[in-house]
Amino acid sequence: MGELIDYQLRVNGRERDVAEAWLGESLLYVLRERLGLPGSKNACEQGECGSCSVLMDGKLVCSCMVLAASAVGSDIVTVEGLGDGDDGLSDIQAAFVAEGGVQCGFCTPGFVVSVHDLLEHNPDPTELEVREAVSGNLCRCTGYGRILAAVKAAQETRRG
Amino acid sequence: MLVFLPVSLEEAFDAFEQCPDAHFLAGGTDFMVEVNFALRRPPAVVCLRRVEELQGWRVEGSEVVLGAGITYTELLAPRLGELLPGLAQASRTVGSPQIRNAGTVGGNLGTASPAGDSLPVLAALDAKIVVASKHGRRSLELADLIVGPKRTTLAPGEVIVEVRVPAALGSQQFLKVGTRNAMVIAVANVALVADWAGRSVRCALGSVGPVVIRAREAEEFISARIDWEGRTPPSDGDLAEFTALVRSAARPIDDHRSTADYRRHSVGVCAERALGRVFSGDNREASERTSWAS
Numbered sequence: 282m283g284e285l286i287d288y289q290l291r292v293n294g295r296e297r298d299v300a301e302a303w304l305g306e307s308l309l310y311v312l313r314e315r316l317g318l319p320g321s322k323n324a325c326e327q328g329e330c331g332s333c334s335v336l337m338d339g340k341l342v343c344s345c346m347v348l349a350a351s352a353v354g355s356d357i358v359t360v361e362g363l364g365d366g367d368d369g370l371s372d373i374q375a376a377f378v379a380e381g382g383v384q385c386g387f388c389t390p391g392f393v394v395s396v397h398d399l400l401e402h403n404p405d406p407t408e409l410e411v412r413e414a415v416s417g418n419l420c421r422c423t424g425y426g427r428i429l430a431a432v433k434a435a436q437e438t439r440r441g
Numbered sequence: 442m443l444v445f446l447p448v449s450l451e452e453a454f455d456a457f458e459q460c461p462d463a464h465f466l467a468g469g470t471d472f473m474v475e476v477n478f479a480l481r482r483p484p485a486v487v488c489l490r491r492v493e494e495l496q497g498w499r500v501e502g503s504e505v506v507l508g509a510g511i512t513y514t515e516l517l518a519p520r521l522g523e524l525l526p527g528l529a530q531a532s533r534t535v536g537s538p539q540i541r542n543a544g545t546v547g548g549n550l551g552t553a554s555p556a557g558d559s560l561p562v563l564a565a566l567d568a569k570i571v572v573a574s575k576h577g578r579r580s581l582e583l584a585d586l587i588v589g590p591k592r593t594t595l596a597p598g599e600v601i602v603e604v605r606v607p608a609a610l611g612s613q614q615f616l617k618v619g620t621r622n623a624m625v626i627a628v629a630n631v632a633l634v635a636d637w638a639g640r641s642v643r644c645a646l647g648s649v650g651p652v653v654i655r656a657r658e659a660e661e662f663i664s665a666r667i668d669w670e671g672r673t674p675p676s677d678g679d680l681a682e683f684t685a686l687v688r689s690a691a692r693p694i695d696d697h698r699s700t701a702d703y704r705r706h707s708v709g710v711c712a713e714r715a716l717g718r719v720f721s722g723d724n725r726e727a728s729e730r731t732s733w734a735s
Contacts, residue, residue, distance in 0.1 A: 305476045305512020326477040340542040346473045350444040351488040416623035
């Protein structure tokens with residue numbers, strides 16, 4: 282495995298120590314296995330499924346495609362860092378619950394992060410823009426209809 | 442220290458000098474797949490993401506100079522997209538928003554996949570690629586940089602730093618065939634440039650050979666047949682001959698993504714449509730054409 286390295290990551294606003302890590306570990310692995318943040322899901326490990334989506338310096342990325350040690354000095358926000366309501370849910374998470382946009386739930390954190398990113402940059406997307414924004418997130422249960430309905434609901438709630 | 446995070450090229454070269462078996466890392470979207478699947482065990486990594494000289498872009502005379510660290514998302518932004526429409530169209534077909542936020546032009550060149558989507562566009566624009574090391578800089582044509590599947594002529598310690606392309610040259614088209622419109626690696630892709638001032642058509646084919654192929658015979662044939670003054674569309678016969686010449690330039694293989702026959706067929710369809718669109722005044726946004734809902 283070669284030499285092990287120590288470094289710090291800034292995740293959800295907190296400095297976190299990573300100790301004795303192999304340098305090739307992905308950010309996804311470090312979040313889940315070393316920092317106790319299992320919200321980002323591990324499925325394809327090749328950037329295809331989007332279930333590990335996080336924000337790095339405000340940009341939506343697949344955490345499986347980020348070399349964790351290269352994220353030193355970056356601001357990382359995971360799905361665990363998004364909740365802000367009284368029930369711990371963000372408005373987007375609440376919309377997913379209300380609209381039934383969750384079945385097995387495995388893809389949900391990735392979708393939630395992608396939709397947060399979308400509505401942050403484009404508060405009033407067209408349906409086509411929504412579809413494209415989540416084109417890197419795969420869901421094998423819902424057929425996407427209820428997920429798109431959840432995005433629309435969150436969009437309308439924000440619009441007031 | 443086995444992971445280096447240089448902020449300047451000089452620091453990157455110094456890091457490589459300390460660790461000559463280090464891998465230079467751009468966006469990570471190819472590299473991390475290999476690491477995650479235990480196909481690669483890097484002894485050391487020099488991350489280029491924060492290197493100042495590789496960021497952004499500028500216009501110099503009639504050229505756009507792209508920092509090698511420019512992402513596909515940045516290539517899609519309106520101003521740059523207008524200067525380099527073919528590259529913007531190609532960028533829009535790459536992966537997903539997540540991948541486009543991470544993947545870079547320099548990384549696409551360095552990975553040197555036969556299916557790299559920016560590569561046919563750079564070939565059709567006769568891009569110059571500037572590489573540098575501690576010992577100096579040199580400028581290369583794409584064909585002199587990428588010489589085989591995942592094979593480049595980069596010397597140890599050399600970094601791709603810039604890509605120089607003509608600004609807003611003629612009419613540009615990029616078309617790609619794959620199993621869906623998002624998250625797809627090309628079965629075939631085509632970039633076509635109609636240079637109205639230079640009176641030439643340039644056409645580059647991707648994913649149908651070990652490296653990007655310029656369809657020179659097809660280019661010469663159609664360039665001589667086009668009514669450059671009147672800009673009238675080529676005749677059906679000329680279009681058919683052009684398409685046949687494109688297909689005969691391709692050198693596709695059978696693999697898990699497609700058969701060679703289908704690749705040869707589809708690369709012709711893409712080239713034919715690209716040429717047709719140049720003349721039909723089909724200036725619809727790439728967004729309409731490439732959206733999966735269309």
